[in-house]
Amino acid sequence: MIRLNEHFTKLKASYLFADIAKRVNAYVAVNPAKPVIRLGIGDVTEPLPPVCIAALHAATEEMANRATFRGYGPEQGYAFLREAIAQHDFAALGTKIEPDEVFVSDGSKCDIANIQEIFAADTRLAIPDPVYPVYVDTNVMAGRTGMNRDGRYDGIIYLDSTVANGYVPAPPKEAADLIYLCFPNNPTGAVATRAQLAAWVAYARQHSAIILYDAAYESYVRTPGIPRSIYEIEGARDVAIEFRSFSKLAGFTGLRCAYTVVPKTLQARDAAGHQQAVHALWHRWHTTKFNGVAYPVQKAAAAVYTPEGQKQTRALTDFYLGNAKLIREAMTKLGLSCIGGDNAPYIWVNVRRDSWEFFDLLLNRAQVVITPGAGFGRCGEGHIRISAFNTHENVTAALTRIATAVM
């Protein structure tokens, strides 16, 4: 008699954005005449950069002719893309990442969800709060946590991100094995300084731990000196895996392309206590459970690294950062303190009241959808996340409506 994975029952009832979608759909169903503006889920609204469109058309033509047709590609991605990534995203920063340390995939969500499979079942986790729910949920599903009590799972070391620490947690006193970090942060928009990241790298080296560094929003960093990659920190190659995405960089949320960097110098112990290369395990995972990203999509991603592509994607991220500035200013004007929005497309607003209640208030009175902070963890309570991913027009309209609703 077949039984289900019992760990799924520990999960909270459903996924945050599905919950939000349900409430919004219910509202829209009874208020069809009131157009809703969505600043909730972090989804881009602007079209793909022209270089990517041209690359998609060209690759489609290649797929139309036997002589240039491409079937299965390498599971880890085509060399043309891995080489462009190593050159432009790492060598240009003065960091050394080899092309074969780059694993191209169909999304950072998938990568960060899958990576935990290569580690032991009793790995001790350190996870920020508030946090992107996927970090926690995938570990719950894999049986790496205990039960959920009052919104927190037994067996996880939670890293509180609060006003008190400027929303950037320092390493804990306890020894963790696997640490999830995300900068620029989702949901808070906070960035970590070089010194703050160096403290984490030192902690990981001391405890033979591994840092999973989610840099999906790296392209929004504007403040000079703020690291764009964990590998800018001395010694990080031995203790960190980095995740990057084309989603927020080039509007690929509907096209699906991302990558994971696993340095060949990164090691972990096997059951017998011997050091093994993590790279070999992730390579085995990739060849066994994945079959590569669509060829036209990889060509579109490579186009991002051309000089025109660099200009066009910079303009795209500048555009969203323009929205972010407006949001931040409007919230400040309402007397609400906030962080993020300067090096990130998210603004984390301290609303000093129940965050789902505030969500409902904005939905009902302003027809604006934001994300309630409580959905990201206990420390998210009292906060909301506002996303800058929308048109200028919608953002401006939403801010006017919010001001009216709140005042």
Next chain:
Amino acid sequence: MIRLNEHFTKLKASYLFADIAKRVNAYVAVNPAKPVIRLGIGDVTEPLPPVCIAALHAATEEMANRATFRGYGPEQGYAFLREAIAQHDFAALGTKIEPDEVFVSDGSKCDIANIQEIFAADTRLAIPDPVYPVYVDTNVMAGRTGMNRDGRYDGIIYLDSTVANGYVPAPPKEAADLIYLCFPNNPTGAVATRAQLAAWVAYARQHSAIILYDAAYESYVRTPGIPRSIYEIEGARDVAIEFRSFSKLAGFTGLRCAYTVVPKTLQARDAAGHQQAVHALWHRWHTTKFNGVAYPVQKAAAAVYTPEGQKQTRALTDFYLGNAKLIREAMTKLGLSCIGGDNAPYIWVNVRRDSWEFFDLLLNRAQVVITPGAGFGRCGEGHIRISAFNTHENVTAALTRIATAVM
């Protein structure tokens, strides 16, 4: 101190097709003047059907304009594709599958690799031999087997597919929980009759087991009466999950689109012994660990279901079946018995000698790459798999070379 998933060490050294690639690359490196013909890995060679090319171009244009741009889609796939699938692949066969029982993904390999995650750790597996290695390897990685002894893992019920049973195994005497079946089969090309599948459905119902039915090659079935879907069997909705792919149907190996059907009537026990819908768990898996397939790719997949698309994909599969017929005839002429090739793009040849030795012989003397049967399991020894995925010209040339090399 972080430790690796210790189950990975149980895996055999590397992945079959990677092994083959290594041997072929080594040969090519020292024999650059001798062009190799590849009838090994099952990768398509013909360009995408014109309807798919047109759909890719049109969807790319949608992505170029703010008004028609698509960001994140539903993780389970767009309604337009799920509805077309339910209508054309199931309603047309007289079977009832609802659109929301269809989960669109980026590949059958991924789906069949991931699905085991929703079942309990101590699930008893029944897996055919020979077999597509992914079924076994993903369960090894998840810790659902013991050690590998003489090429077989402890804890798996192997279903021998041999000359004696016409390469279609009957249900075992033991009670299994999760059964992997694939028809038309990879690697053997064998198909199961209605009666043979009905025996499996009856077995699964008797033991409260679930059948994972890999129908990636369904579009090659030509013999009337051979089931194209497990759901053609009475009662299968309560015991079976089906996997389908656009890879071999429409040449999508480099484009990546597939789907999994999880009927809402399919149930399994939770830890407390209560029946639960498997659909809910797979939905949770999908929303947590996956982020949907590229919009242009989903549009290309939907184009397959237009009248023109149906004609073009039929012509494509007919083309490869034409190659298959040539291969089968040539092998028979050489005095080698074989199956497959009539309702499948693979021909399984009983070469009656060591299969890696035969692989090396064909590589060195004929410059033809096939797949050694031993790579698919113990019962694959003494056999080779020849793939019909190539041009007519290459297949004809390869068959001439093989005849010379073998005689």
